[in-house]
Each structure stands twice: as C-alpha cells, then as structure tokens.
Amino acid sequence: MQHFLTRADFPHLLTSLQAEGHHCIAPQVRHGAIVFDTLEQVSQLPTGWQDTQQPGHYRLHQTGSPYWFDWANGAAAIKPHTFAPQENLWKVVRDESGRLHFKTILPKPQKIAILGVRACDLAALALQDQHFLHGEYPDPYYQQRRDNLLLIGVNCTHAAATCFCVSTGDGPVIRSGYDLLLSEIDDGFVLEIGSERGEHLAKQLPLHAASPTQQATAQQRMQAATQQSRTLPEKPPLYDLLQHPHWEDVGARCIACGNCTSVCPTCFCHQEVERPALDGNSSTHERLWNSCFDPSHSHIHGGAVRRTPKDYYRQWLTHKLAGWHEQFGRSGCTGCGRCISWCPVGIDLTAEVGSLTA
Known part of the structure; x- marks a missing residue:
C-alpha cells in the first residue's frame, strides 16, 4: 500500500x-x-x-x-x-610483570x-x-x-x-x-x-x-x-585485455590521486597499522581506508608489484568490473558515476571500457 x-x-x-x-x-x-x-x-x-x-x-x-x-x-x-574511514580494532597493554593483554575495541x-x-x-x-x-x-x-x-x-x-x-x-x-x-x-x-x-x-x-x-x-x-546516455557492459572481458595498448593511454592521464576509490560506494580496501604509546607499555591497532592507487597497496618483500598509474588503474578496473563477478556474482559497480565526476582529470570508466572492448 x-x-x-x-x-x-x-x-x-x-x-x-x-x-x-x-x-x-x-x-x-x-x-x-x-x-x-x-x-x-x-x-x-x-x-x-x-x-x-x-x-x-x-x-x-x-x-x-x-x-x-x-x-x-x-x-x-x-x-x-x-x-569507518578510521577505527581502532584492538589494544594491547603490558602489565607490571611484562605480560601482554589484548582487548578488542568494538x-x-x-x-x-x-x-x-x-x-x-x-x-x-x-x-x-x-x-x-x-x-x-x-x-x-x-x-x-x-x-x-x-x-x-x-x-x-x-x-x-x-x-x-x-x-x-x-x-x-x-x-x-x-x-x-x-x-x-x-x-x-x-x-x-x-x-x-x-x-x-x-x-x-x-x-x-x-x-x-x-x-x-x-x-x-x-x-x-x-534518461541516461552512459552504459556499461554487464561483464567486460578485461582479464583477456591486460596487455591492451589503451592501458598506457589511460595511465598517461591518471594522476593516481585515488579519488575514484574514495568516492566509490563499494570499494573496501584498507590497511592496518600499529599506534604504539611513547612509554612502550601499550599499542593500538587501527584500520584505515586505503586504495589500490596507493603504492603500498601491492608492496611485498622486495618492493611493490604495481608501480605506475597504468598498473593502479588496470588493477582497479579489472577487479571492480571482472574480479567481483568471481567473488560476489556481479560487478562491483552500481552506476552512480561518482568516479567520473570527481576525477580531477575527467577519466570516464565507461569510455575506457568502451575503448578497451571496441
């Protein structure tokens, strides 16, 4: 009713x-x-x-x-x-005997x-x-x-x-x-x-x-x-196009600011960091929003796997539009268009997918 x-x-x-x-x-x-x-x-x-x-x-x-x-x-x-963009997950405290006690911070x-x-x-x-x-x-x-x-x-x-x-x-x-x-x-x-x-x-x-x-x-x-003019294919074959020359083109325009991931309503990448107290008797474990456009996102022993804006953008787009189908049974994009409007250089993911799949 x-x-x-x-x-x-x-x-x-x-x-x-x-x-x-x-x-x-x-x-x-x-x-x-x-x-x-x-x-x-x-x-x-x-x-x-x-x-x-x-x-x-x-x-x-x-x-x-x-x-x-x-x-x-x-x-x-x-x-x-x-x-939450920033939150405490747990805290560890050292008692007088030197033992460590962990406490979840819900x-x-x-x-x-x-x-x-x-x-x-x-x-x-x-x-x-x-x-x-x-x-x-x-x-x-x-x-x-x-x-x-x-x-x-x-x-x-x-x-x-x-x-x-x-x-x-x-x-x-x-x-x-x-x-x-x-x-x-x-x-x-x-x-x-x-x-x-x-x-x-x-x-x-x-x-x-x-x-x-x-x-x-x-x-x-x-x-x-x-009345919408932009469209996006349901499942573009981006994993088959990893060596497409257009990635170089979009990489040359991308400034790797991470705005697209910040305004995206589905991105969930994060990092976890320790905040030790100066006296050495306690430390807080925090979770912070992060982005696949951050060089540290792919850092492993020996350095980062992804090092250039081309690498960052390709990772973001292929995961969002292809990898999510394997994880969640659908695309990670809901068509809000925020990443287009709030990109400082005006990169349009629907246009980039169109160029890659043409």
Missing part, C-alpha cells in the same frame, strides 16, 4: 526519528556540493538545488523549485557510516537514520554487506554500525550526465533495502514501507492513502531519471 505524507507534515518524520533516539543524517549544501550531514531541522534540506555533472565537473544551481531531493548524488555515500555506535538514500547506494550497501557480513568471518565492527542504521530511501527524479545505474540494473527506482521509501512530488511524498522498523515509524506519522493521481505523478517524475 502506498501512503502520502504532505510536505507540511514532513517535520513529523524528523521529530519521530529524534524521539526514537536516532541521530539524523540528511543531504545539505556545503561548500558548493551536496553532502550528508547532521539534520536538526527541515530547513537545512537542499530546497530547489540541482546538480550538473560531467567528467571532472560538479556544480550546483538553484532552480527555485520546492523540491528537496531533485539532484542525483554528491561525493558521499552510505559507506562511511558502516565501514564500536558503540548510536542509532543513525540516513534520509535521502538513492538506489545506487542501497545496491552498493548490499555489496558491502556481502563482503563484510556474509563470508566465513563476519566483521563485528561493520556489524555494530549496520545494525544501528535506519535507511529512508528517495527515488531519483533527476539523472546526472554521469549516471549509468540503468545499465548496471541498480536504479534509478529503489526496489529493496530500505525501511521507508519516499517519492517526491510538489505537495509531499508518496511513502512505502519496507521493514518492521519502517512500519513502526510510519505509525507515528500523519499519513493518508496516496491517491491514484499522486501515485501517477510520482511515477511520472521517476521516469525523468531513466
């Missing part, structure tokens, strides 16, 4: 989340970009803002519309709220509600869940945060020129993975319930049955997001 929440009644959603003890995260305009940050009142939402994206280009412009979610995506996704996350999650990011979260939770050794640090996450999805009504989620099968319409789902129209939101937690929350809201006109309008607005 589809419900309707008027725009005037929307603050009830925020009040209910806060009353349930959730720290609310939602999109806001910061320094010329849409970012997810703490939401304390509805007026902080990006009213009337829309984005223009191209390779190496991201700009916001004001449309004057009443819409809060009429944009494609910003640089941030859900990932930082589950796979996070104690507060409940977080993220408002404005898109289809590509929910698909990416499902891949992160598969990596961190569904293997032989589930990650308890990720699990603690994931269990405390409530997700309110919003269907896309606008596609950036860099979006290609239709070709990966991950959007723009949200089909699963949400607690509540919103589709924005002029005077409010068509609302759908996706979980028991979502149902509990919906009972606290002044909802009405969505009329056929409201449902049709929401459906019509979602069609605008399907």
